[in-house]
Amino acid sequence: MFYELKEDIRNKLTLADITEVLKSLGSGPPKERNDCLIYQTVCHHYKEDDMSYKLYYYIDDELFKCYTGQQKSYDIYGLVQDTLQYRGINVSLEQSIEYVVNNSNIELGFGIDTSAKSVDDFN
Numbered sequence: 001m002f003y004e005l006k007e008d009i010r011n012k013l014t015l016a017d018i019t020e021v022l023k024s025l026g027s028g029p030p031k032e033r034n035d036c037l038i039y040q041t042v043c044h045h046y047k048e049d050d051m052s053y054k055l056y057y058y059i060d061d062e063l064f065k066c067y068t069g070q071q072k073s074y075d076i077y078g079l080v081q082d083t084l085q086y087r088g089i090n091v092s093l094e095q096s097i098e099y100v101v102n103n104s105n106i107e108l109g110f111g112i113d114t115s116a117k118s119v120d121d122f123n
């Protein structure tokens with residue numbers, strides 16, 4: 001059930017939803033390419049000034065790749081977990097799913113609170 005939910009939510013996410021989640025984590029608007037969107041490296045930096053556009057979201061694969069440091073690949077949930085962990089906030093996979101739901105516009109309709117939350121709520 002839990003993993004079906006995880007996949008179900010990921011399948012419902014539009015590119016606009018992905019962008020909402022990335023903005024909530026501190027990225028500016030993405031640079032758009034044919035096969036990918038390029039965001040700022042929220043997973044490796046705190047301040048806007050330090051963030052370069054090196055976090056690629058490959059649309060067909062639904063995977064992020066960060067070209068800073070270890071060049072890790074993540075799905076949206078892994079990215080949320082790593083980004084919050086970088087800021088000293090450990091979240092479970094379940095919490096990262098909740099974060100994605102709360103910071104996008106997807107409608108679930110089974111009781112998960114979809115009111116807007118930002119990363120500040122974890123502090």
Ligand SMILES: [Zn+2]
Pocket residue numbers: 041042043044055066067068
């Ligand atoms: Zn990164």
